[in-house]
Amino acid sequence: MSDYIVRATAADDSIRAFAMTGRETVEFARKAHETSPVVTAALGRLLCAGAMMGSMMKGEKDVLTLMVRGTGPIKGMTVTAKSNGFVKGYPQEPVVLLPARESDGKLDVGAAVGGGYLTVIKDLGLKEPYSGQVPLRTGEIAEDLTYYFAESEQVASSVGLGVLMEKNNTVKQAGGFIIQLMPDVTDEVIDALEKKISTISSVTTMLDNGYTPEKILEEILGDFDLHIYEERIETGFKCDCSxxxxxxxxxxxxxxxxxxxxxxxxxxxxxxxxxxxxxxxxxxxxxxxxxx
CATH class of the missing domain: 3.90.1280.10 (HSP33 redox switch-like)
Known part of the structure; x- marks a missing residue:
């Protein structure tokens, strides 16, 4: 199994966490849509987020859809995920060329996405699917999802996502994590976790240093009585068209x-x-x- 998701709890079940590695998933999307590097990074982040959020759902037929509609040159992206961990997605504009960010020389995903809205739709087999929408805060995807969880689901969360490109524009690393606080979490745990998250490296740095999803969660939650479930959830880009x-x-x-x-x-x-x-x-x- 190459790309996979792990789930965990910490601090007496007052924290739940997800982490994944998704290089092959994002590379498949890059090849399928022939995306430029900044589009690969943006779509890759949304794919990784979708895979982890899809694995949060319980029903076998549950479907999650993430839609980004922005004012930037990408215009929009759509990702659909199932509870079994598999995802598919596409950008509206596959080729966008932008200069790197002046601050750190990294791909400027925020400028490529621009302002706009993030919509999350959960089809849980009920009469009407659940739908939540929030304005894009940065266009960087991780920060926007953190805001979505807080505003639409009232769950304090920390989302980290990253895609690292090779010089030949193939995907070198991709993955992410989602940390969520449960209602019974204590102020002491919240303060300690915020302090810890402020000190960790970026997702791409951890992955490039050989961190597995398990190691990423250990880096963040190792001091909080971390319990990682043994089952790994296989993930990948899988389209069910026919x-x-x-x-x-x-x-x-x-x-x-x-x-x-x-x-x-x-x-x-x-x-x-x-x-x-x-x-x-x-x-x-x-x-x-x-x-x-």
């Missing part, structure tokens, strides 16, 4: 439109937003769909 599902979409198209496609006498291509897989339908296939 030719059959696309055909169902074509069945919903107006008959006159389908007939126009047939009259054009060229194969019709339908592309999946999430993984860029293209499905071609011949004139004979379109005619069969029209009859059906």
């Amino acid at each position: 030719r059959r599902k696309v055909e169902k979409v074509l069945h919903g198209i107006d008959k006159h439109e389908l007939q126009n496609m047939i009259d054009d006498d060229i194969p019709v291509g339908v592309e999946c937003h999430f993984c860029n897989t293209k499905y071609l339908f011949s004139k004979d296939e379109l005619r069969r769909i029209l009859v059906e």
Whole structure:
């Protein structure tokens, strides 16, 4: 298992925590969408967050969707995650070229995303899915999710996310953590945890130094009676699109439109937003769909 998520508790169960490594997940997305480095970093952070947040859900059919709509050149990103840990996602603009941040020379994800909104939708199989929306605070994704948890779910949290690129623009490291305080946490624990988090290295630095998800949680919560669950949750980029599902979409198209496609006498291509897989339908296939 290469990419995986671990779960943990600490401080007599008054803290719950998640951490993951997701290099292959983000590299798959980079290849599928042919993203530029800053888009890879932005989408990669959202994918890692989605995978961890998806693993928080209980039901096998529960689905989480994260949507970022920003004023920056990326314009927006969408990530969908399931409770089994697998994710998929896409950017609206895959290629964005921006200068590095002057302060530290790192990719300027905040400028690429810009201002706007973060929307979280949880489909738990109820009549109506839960939906929460907050304004983007920085566009850096981690800070925006920290704000979302506090405002929409009333859960004090610390979110760390990172994507480190190689010089050839492939993904070198990716991952993150989510630390959340439960209602019975004491002020003493809160103060000590805030002090500890203020001293830790960035997610990419820890990953590049060989830290596993377990080691990341030990670095943050090792002084808080940390208990890491033995089960690792496998994660990765996994799209559930199929030719059959696309055909169902074509069945919903107006008959006159389908007939126009047939009259054009060229194969019709339908592309999946999430993984860029293209499905071609011949004139004979379109005619069969029209009859059906």
